[in-house]
Each structure stands twice: as structure tokens, then as C-alpha cells.
Amino acid sequence: MQPVLNVEDVRRVEQALTLEGVSLAELMRRAGHSAAQEVLDLGSVTKVTVFCGTGNNGGDGWVAAELLHRAGVQVTVVTPQEPDDLKSSLALMVAKGAVAQGVEYWVGPSRDELDQLLAESSVVLDALLGTGFHGEPAAPFDIWIDAINTSGLRVVSIDVPSGLSAQTGHAPGAVVFADLTVTMIALKPGLLSGRGRDACGAIVLAPLADQTDRLVVEADPVAWRCDPADYIDVVPVPTSDVDKYERGTVLVVGGSKRFSGAPVLAALAAARSGAGYVTLAVPQCIATVCRTHLLEIPVVGLPCNDDGTFSVEAKTEIVRMAKERDCVLAGPGMGVNADTVSIVTGLLETDVPLVLDADALNALSRMTTGRLDNFPELIRREQPLVLTPHRRELGRLVGLSDTPPDSLTSALEAARRVVWADGGSDICVMTKGDTTACVGVEIALLPKPGPASLATAGSGDVLGGVVAAFLSRGLADEELLPLLCAMAVETHAVAGSLAAEQHGLRGVMAGDLVDVLGQAVDAFEERASLAATEDDGAEDAPA
Template sequence: MQPVLNVEDVRAVEQALTGEGVSLAELMRRAGNACAQEVERMEDVHQVLVLAGFGNNGGDGWVAAEALRGKGEDVTVVSPVSPDDIESNLAHVVATSARAAGVPIEVAPPRERLEALLDEADVVVDAMLGTGFHGEPKAPFDIWIDCLNRSGARVVSVDVPSGLSAQTGHAPAGGVMADVTVTMLCLKPGLLSDDGRDLAGAIVVAPLAEQTERLLVEADPVAWRVEAGDYLDVLVPPSSAVDKYARGSVLVVGGSERYVGAPVMAARAAARAGAGYVTLAVPDAIAAQVQAHLLEIPVVGLPTDPESGTFAADARDGLRRLAERSAAVVCGCGMGVNPSTMSVVSGLLECDVPLVLDADALNCLSRLTSGRLDSFPELLRRNAPVVLTPHRRELGRLVGQPDNPPDSLTAAMDAARRVVWAEGGSEICVVSKGTATACVGVEVALLPKPGPASLATAGSGDVLSGVMGASLARRRGAGEEGEEALPLVCAMACEVHGEAARLASKRYGSRGVMAGDVIEELGLATDAVEERASFPVEEQQG
């Protein structure tokens, strides 16, 4: 796993390194050399342009320019001021050194001149704005960013693409579209989420010092980026001596007269993701219609409320009996929100069976707790795992933020932690869905490899809940429960979901994928993820 640190914690690690004898000047030298090495790895590089800012990020660019000059590369630095006028002491020193080494400098060129320099460049080193940046770029960098993105040149960004917040992943006025981002010491949240996913390109982590790994762990990372080999710890050992129940039985609870398809997709996803036996419980008013879409999956009809078309309160006891015979339960898809369905959710929470709550089950939780689930920890305190799978708006409704839901990866993780820390046990995980999904447990938050944009389609959340249910059921059926591994199990389910979407995109195109297409690829996706876990190869972040 790779540690992910908040920006302020990265600064603390830098200070800790100075206490270990690695000066800030030495860190700048190593950072600049790391960027120069990435440029040298590129093919057909004859002309390099460095766009340097005022501060230490610009200082890294000056170091990279001098290093490339020393390797015989044709390199020019564009700076808003001359080296003599740079106020940052470290940046001033390295800029003066680069000038003394013969690096050509263009100071505050007009737009036409900058565009000409960019046209001549094979690679541009973006060292304008660093990890301390937030908001919108000001002149001249707003103009420089626009010119750079229009140029078509390959870009290596230093630490973070200029214009992007390394903390939030927001770039409200746009940012540099990098081919490679060389980020120092560790990953930052903004590189992995929201606008960062489009801007950062391939991410290379430069640790800069041998002490870095230890200091990063001591800094208590905000999250850990999961790598393929990490899933080996939660794989269910393969066996030919298995029956359908040993592969796990899943009960899917959901549906209403208004939303018939959502529970069907969750049930089919659970089956495709490896559950040996899946049962779908729906209001009896739609049971025949649902069964017509499912040949291999039995459908159980339970009392319907005639006014709402959802489960009636009388369905509660029947659902509990079905749940107690299952290895895992998925609840919420298309279920509706009213007193009857709220009773269903609270009844399932009382069962000692692994439970995945999605969609309307989450909205029922919000209603049951007046939008403050973190103030009612006893509701989730149980003797079996519970997984909540909210997107950001649902998460906001759960923690009293319906009008201002979390708008970044870190804000979503903070909200999720309010829920899991209130409950306090190891048997809860909040899977906060978004451009980057975080699987947040009491002890750790894990970031699986994100899925493609083709997942932004109706029903994909229902599919994920089915995959989650199958993952929990398979482990329980094989006697591999281990609640302390719950966030990693959830992260693997997310990765299978994303891999299935990538496979579907190859068949239907990036904009043509529907949720049902993702379901059809889940078997192959599960095999692919498990194979990568068993035989991991080095992955490049992106």
C-alpha cells in the first residue's frame, strides 16, 4: 500500500526530515533531479522548457533545468522575475546557480513569445504552483497555463499540476494537463480525485530520502492507496471441494412498484460476482414481473403497502427469517423511503448477518436518525459486519449536511469517519463513492484503484452493492470472515466493479456502457483482480 497524506502533514514530514539531517535545500535538489530524470526517460526530447514560479516549486524547476543542462539537454527557463528578484531564499539560490551554469532565461515574456517557446519545446516542466496552492491561478500563471494546455507539448508537472489543489482535487479555473506528475515524498488526496484524475496523468512518487517511508507512517496517513498485491490477504483460497452454499448465499432486499430494475441488477451482480446462491425479496406486487427477468435466481414476494407500492410493515418478520438463513444481505436498491421500509431496515440491522446498506436503505437510516447517524451509534452496533455505500449526497444526508454534502475526497473521508468512529467497532465500513472511492473503517481508510468514467451511469451503484454482498458471503461461506479485514474486502469489491466497467468499455465504448453491461463482465473482472493479486506487477499510479 502507498500512504496518502494531507498537504499539511506532508509539510510536517519535510520538517521531520530536516531533524534527520536532510536539509530543505537538499530536498529541493533531490526533487529537481527526480523531475529531470523523468524528462530524460522520455523519447525524442531535444528541447525542454521549464515554467518556474516564485516559490519552492519553482525552485525545483530551476534545479531540474540545471540538471538537464548538465546532461547536455537544450533547456530554457521561463520565470516571472529574474533570479535576483526571487524572494524565496532557497529558490533564489538555485535560480542563481542555474543562471551561472548557463541555463538561458526568459523573464516575463509576452504571450506571443511564450507561445513560440512552447511550440519549440518537446517537453515542458510545469513548476509554477505547488502543493500550497488553492483557489484560482493569478497572472501571469493563468495565462501560462492556458498557453501550455493549448500547445500540445508533453508535460511533466512538479509535485502537482499547476492550478490543481493537492488537498481537495479542485481546479475551479482549470489546471495544467500533465502527462506525468512527479510528486514528492508521497501521494496527496487531490492527485487521486475529482479534477486531479484528469490533470495529473501518470503519477510518480519521489521519496527523496531513505527515512521517508518511516516518517510517513509515523505521520498517520489520511488514507492508503491499495495495490494489487495487497488483496492477497483477503482472497478466498480456491477449492474444487465446494458447493453453492460454500460459495456464499446472498439475500437481496429491495424494489418497489416504481423501481423494479434496481434489485434485479443487484441480485444478478451478486451472482456474477461469485455468490453460489442468490435470493431476491421484493414486494409481492412486482414479484411476477421481477421473476420474469431472472431464471437462475428465486424471487420471494412479501406484503406490499398498497399506497406506496413498497414493502409493507408486515414484510419485516419474513425478511428477517430469510436474512437469518443467508450468508450476507444487500438492502436498499429501489426500495423507497417511508415508515414501512424504515421498519424493514431497522429489522435487518437486528439480524446477526453481514449487511450491505445502499441507496434507499441509507435514506431510511437518515430518516431514522433525523440526519445525524453519527449521533445514534447504537443503531449500527451489531455482531456482524455492516457496510454502508453512500455517494457524497447520501453521505451528507447521513451526517447532517444535506445542503452542503462533502465536496472532496478528504471531506468525504472526514464525514465517513464521523460515522465509523461513533460506532467504534471493527465491524463497520463506510464505502464513500465518488471520483475516488474511499473504504473507511475505524482503523484505516483505503483507496482502491478508481473505476472509469463509464461507471457514471444509472444502476452502477446497485451493481456495486451486489458485488459487495457476494464478497462478504463468499468469505463467510469459506469461514474467512475476519472483520478486521473489512475495508480491504470492500476495496477489492470496488476494484472488481471498476475492472468490469473497463472490460465493458472495450466492448461498448466509454459512453455506451450501461449497468447491465458491467454485470456481464463481473466474472472475468473477478478473475483478473484475483490474478493480479496473486501475481502482482509494479503499477504506475494514475
């Protein structure tokens, strides 16, 4: 796993490094060296234009410019002010050193001059705005960013693409779209979420010092990015000695007259993800419709209200069936009223692993007046509980319905309010978004996100079914719950890629995801097992 630090925590690591004998000047030198090396590794590099800002990020750029110059590359630095006028003492020192070594620079070129310079270049090195930036770039940086993006050149950004918030992933104004981002010390949340997913390109981490790994862990990472080998503890051991019940039994509870498709998708997804026996419980008024789509899955019709939602009379049978299953998924298309709230309450009281999605989450919000974190006793239970809110649902759960989380960072903060209130290791909040986080009490995991094809109606219902299927197989240790949820997210992402190959990135519908889930499960488990084997081989290899 790779640790992810908030920007302010990265600064604290830098300070800690200075206390261990690595000066800020040395860190700048190493950062510039890392960036220069990545530029050279691109190959066919003859002329590089380096855009340097006025702060320490610009200082990294000046160091890289000097090193590229020494390597025989023709280099021109574009800067908004004379090197002698830089206010950052470190940037001033390295800029003057680069100029003394013969590095050419232009101060505030016109757009026409800049376009001509770029037309003669092979690579752009972006060192305009660093990790402390937020908001919209001012002139001339916004003009320069546009020139970089329209140049068609390969672009390498130092630490963060200029214009992007390294903390939130927001970029309300102009932002550099890099082919490669060389980030220092540790990954930051904004590089992995929001606009960062498009702007960063490939991400290379430069730790800068031997002590960095230890200090980053000591800084208490806000999250951890998962690698394929990390999942080996929750990948089931292949065996032929198994029957349908041993593969896991799942009950899906949901549906209404208005939304009959959501529970069907969830049930199909659970079956395609490996659950051996799936049952769907729906209001009686839609049972026949659901049966026409589910030849292999039993559909149980239960008492319903005039509006086509479950009536309270359905609660007893739902709770009875739940107790006979390995996992229950509740919520898809269910609707929210006093009766469905009662059903969710009954399921929370059962001694069975439970996944609450969609309207089950809205029912939770209703029964806690929008402050689930103030009612930990409601969700404190002996069996695993997984909540799968998107950001608007998450906001409704923690009193932020008017201002729901708008970034990965704020979603992590909101999810932690819920899991820390519960305090047990048997709860996980999956904060769905452009980057999904799986948040437990001890750790928050960032699985690899999927393609834009997943942004389609019903995709969340499919993910709920995947989670339920995986959870029905059981957990060797309840502390593995966030990891199992993260594996479900990555499997869902693989399905998104497979479906996009068949239907195009914008043509995928939720049913297409279901159709390829079996292949996605096999592909992901094979990838995880292979990565774990390679890691074991690397550890066993002689030094």
C-alpha cells in the same frame, strides 16, 4: 500499500526530515534532480521549457533546469520575475546558481513569444504552482497554463499540476494537464481524486530521503492506496470441492413499483460475482416483473402498500429469510417511509453480515434525523456492516445534507465520523465518488478507481451486489473488511473497463456491467495472485 498524506502532514514530514539532518535546501536539490531525471527518461529530449513560479515549487524547477542544462539539453526557464527578485530564499539561491551556470531565462514573455518558444521545444517542465496552491491561477499563470495545454508537447509537472489543489483535487480555473507528475515525499489526496485523475497523468513518487518512508507512516496517513498484491488475504483459495451454499448465500431486499430494476441488477450482480445462491425479496406488486428477468434467482413477493413499497407486514418474513443467509443487501429501489424504516431496523438487529445501500441509507438518515454519528448504538452489531453512500447520501447521514462532501478529503472526514462513533472493526463505510474510499476504524483504503463508464444509473446497485457476494464468503478476520470492500470496488472497476471495450466509454449501462462481472472477478483475482507471487519472489531473491 502506498500511504497518502494530507498536504499539511507532508510539510510536517519535511520539517521532521530537517531534524534528521536533511536540510530544506537538500530536499529542493533532490526534488529537482528527480524531476530532471524523469524528463531525461522520456527520451528524445532536445529542448526543454521550464515554467517556474515564485515559491519553492519554482525553486525545484530551477534546480531541474540547471541539471538538464548540465546534461546537454537546451533549456529555457520562463519566470514571472527576475531571479534576483524572488522572495523565497531557497528559490532565490538555486535560481541564481542556475543562471550562473548558463541557464537561459525569459521574464514575462508575451503569448506570441511563448507559443514560439514552445513550438521549438520537445518537453515542458511545469513548476509554477505547488502543493500549497488552491483557487484559480491569476495572470500570467492562467495564460501560461493555456499555452502549455495547447502546445501538444509532453508535459511533466513537479509535485502537482499547476492549478490543481493537491488536497482536494479541485481545479476551478486553468489547470495543467500533465503526462507525468513527479510528486515528492508522499501521495496527496488531490492527485488521486477529482480533477487530479485527469490532470496528473502517470504519477511517480520521489521519497527524497531514506528516512521518508518511516516518517510518512509516523505522520498517520489519511488513507492508503491499494496495490494488487495487497488483496491476497481476501482472495478466495481456488477449489473444486464446493457446493452452491458454500460459495455464499445472499438475500437482496429492495424494489418498489417505481424502481423494479434496481433490486434485479443487485441480485444479478451478486450471482455473477460468485454467490452460489441468491434470493430476491420484493413487494408483491412487482414480483412477476422481477421473475421475468431472473430465471435462476428465486423471487419472493411480500406484502406491499398501495404506493408499491414494502408494508410493515413484510418485516417478519424478511428478517426470517435474513437469518438463513450468509449476507443481506438491503436498499436498492426500496423507497423510504415508516414501513421500510422499520424493515431496515429489523435487519440491523439480525446476526448476519449486512450491506445497506441506496434507500436503506436514506432510511438510516431518517431514523437518526440526519445524524447517524450521534446514534452509534443503532449500527453497533456483532456481524459486519457495510454502508455504501455516494456523497449526497453521506451528507444526509452526518448532518451535511445542504453541504455534502465535495472532495475525497471531506468524504473521508464524514465517513470517519460514522465509523469512529461506532468504534468497532466490523463496520466499513464505502464513500462512492470519482474516487471511492473504504473507511474502517483503523484504516481508510483507496482502491484503484474505474473508468467513466461506471457513471451510469444502476452502477451502484451492481456494486452493492458485488460487495454482498464477496462478504457472503466470510472473513478470516473482521479487520479485513475494508480490504474486502476495496476488492469489490476494483472488481467493479475492471467490469467497467471490460464493458467499455464492448459498448464504448459512454455507451455502458448497468446491465452491461453485470454481464462481464464473472470475467472481471476472475481477471482481478488472477492479477492479485500474480502480484503477490511476484512480491514473494522479490523478497526471497538474494540481495
